[in-house]
Amino acid sequence: MVRTIISPLVQGLKKTFEKAVSKKITVQYPEEKRDIPERFRGRPRLVLDENGKIKCVVCSLCVAVCPPQAIYIEADEGADPSIRYPKKYIIDLGRCIYCGYCEQVCPKEAIKLSKEYELAQYERSKLIYDLPKLIK
Ligand code: SF4
Ligand code: SF4
Numbered sequence: 001m002v003r004t005i006i007s008p009l010v011q012g013l014k015k016t017f018e019k020a021v022s023k024k025i026t027v028q029y030p031e032e033k034r035d036i037p038e039r040f041r042g043r044p045r046l047v048l049d050e051n052g053k054i055k056c057v058v059c060s061l062c063v064a065v066c067p068p069q070a071i072y073i074e075a076d077e078g079a080d081p082s083i084r085y086p087k088k089y090i091i092d093l094g095r096c097i098y099c100g101y102c103e104q105v106c107p108k109e110a111i112k113l114s115k116e117y118e119l120a121q122y123e124r125s126k127l128i129y130d131l132p133k134l135i136k
Contacts, residue, residue, distance in 0.1 A: 044096065046134045056085060074087045086131065088131065093128070
């Protein structure tokens, strides 16, 4: 009887001791942060060229390919019809699934998935990223 009680107790204490001295696999987030893997896909951002102009030419391929339809674009009706750039470019991060299709399909390398992952908000409306926020 005593043996049936003691044996599991000893096994439990052994496990506890093993875990207490083994290498920690957790970190004290958010003070401490893990290294981000090379292929990690975080928040999409729009890329500027060397002159600080937005690279996007409003071809809308990213809109067409986005599985959750998280991207909305409006082209600027400028004086020169050969130059197109977005008047509105919106990504709803509440819908985005970070698949990276927009980056893969873009012919101008105008959109990239960054390594940013701290995107939690108290209000859903703050997950709607417009041009200024996407350029940041
Ligand atoms: S990463 Fe995927 S889901 Fe997010 S905006 Fe790009 S295509 Fe859409
Ligand atoms: S695929 Fe690239 S160039 Fe075309 S609309 Fe999207 S971001 Fe702009």
